[in-house]
């Protein structure tokens with residue numbers, strides 16, 4: 736995954752990313768981050784989308 740655009744760190748003090756860096760684009764603007772900011776866990780969102 737190294738070098739992927741979603742893991743370009745632009746904020747050394749940003750949220751920790753699963754890739755081990757901090758402030759990755761993905762950590763801040765990725766799907767999980769967006770869902771988290773919406774107050775939902777990703778798994779819950781998937782379950783809701785499936786019509787649990």
Ligand SMILES: [Zn+2]
Nearest residue numbers: 742752754759
């Ligand atoms: Zn990352």
